[in-house]
Amino acid sequence: MGRLEKILVNSSMHARGNIKTLEKLFAAVTPEGVGIFLEIGCGAGAVAAWLNEKCGMSGAGTDVDPDQIAEAKKLHGDDGGPRFIEADATDLPFENGEFDMALIMNVLHHIGGWEKALEETERVLKPGGLFYLCDFVLSPAVASVARRLTKKYAVYTPEELADFCGIGFEPVYSEKPSGALLKNFRAVFRKKAWNKSHEGPARGVQVPLDFVQSTRNMS
Numbered sequence: 570m571g572r573l574e575k576i577l578v579n580s581s582m583h584a585r586g587n588i589k590t591l592e593k594l595f596a597a598v599t600p601e602g603v604g605i606f607l608e609i610g611c612g613a614g615a616v617a618a619w620l621n622e623k624c625g626m627s628g629a630g631t632d633v634d635p636d637q638i639a640e641a642k643k644l645h646g647d648d649g650g651p652r653f654i655e656a657d658a659t660d661l662p663f664e665n666g667e668f669d670m671a672l673i674m675n676v677l678h679h680i681g682g683w684e685k686a687l688e689e690t691e692r693v694l695k696p697g698g699l700f701y702l703c704d705f706v707l708s709p710a711v712a713s714v715a716r717r718l719t720k721k722y723a724v725y726t727p728e729e730l731a732d733f734c735g736i737g738f739e740p741v742y743s744e745k746p747s748g749a750l751l752k753n754f755r756a757v758f759r760k761k762a763w764n765k766s767h768e769g770p771a772r773g774v775q776v777p778l779d780f781v782q783s784t785r786n787m788s
């Protein structure tokens with residue numbers, strides 16, 4: 570991330586926005602029975618700290634940027650708080666099924682290998698674990714232009730994201746996407762219970778039609 574983007578995403582205003590978004594998602598899908606969470610791409614750690622302090626969960630925040638992890642530890646790294654760990658989302662340093670809940674907020678579009686990041690998310694979640702995903706998607710027409718213009722950011726359409734998530738997750742909830750060029754994609758998934766180990770996820774599992782259609786309406 571550039572310096573300016575980092576200042577913006579580390580601001581208290583951005584943190585409040587993220588927490589508001591999560592409160593809304595939690596109202597739609599209550600994270601019942603969640604003890605241990607993982608926030609991937611936690612930045613300066615505000616959401617992880619909120620989950621710990623206000624929701625009574627313990628867990629970890631990871632980020633690939635050592636400066637972000639240092640900032641998170643400085644701001645929220647007291648004893649008893651979340652652990653903050655430097656890690657790439659595409660290669661998480663956790664065992665299979667360690668977490669009850671995973672969150673990725675505004676991160677996936679930064680990751681060229683976003684599919685691998687989603688596979689890793691699914692791997693470290695318990696079967697039945699919840700996955701809250703908030704990010705940007707592009708309509709197919711805009712995505713085809715964006716793919717030619719950027720190698721830096723991951724580009725995906727709602728269909729691609731929903732289809733890929735459908736490999737290891739069941740869709741639980743999705744919001745009608747908002748925004749013009751960059752659309753907000755907010756959804757909650759549940760890791761499929763049958764996928765007990767991570768020895769080759771079954772590809773091509775069908776996503777329920779209503780979910781795909783609700784995302785297709787975005788384009």
Ligand SMILES: C[S@@+](CC[C@H](N)C(=O)[O-])C[C@H]1O[C@@H](n2cnc3c(N)ncnc32)[C@H](O)[C@@H]1O
Nearest residue numbers: 578610611612632633634657658674675676679
């Ligand atoms: C736009 S910020 C969002 C931070 C936080 N989730 C939020 O919403 O405030 C994107 C974050 O993703 C992190 N990031 C980028 N690529 C990553 C990767 N491959 N693995 C883990 N984190 C990554 C960046 O370092 C940055 O902190």
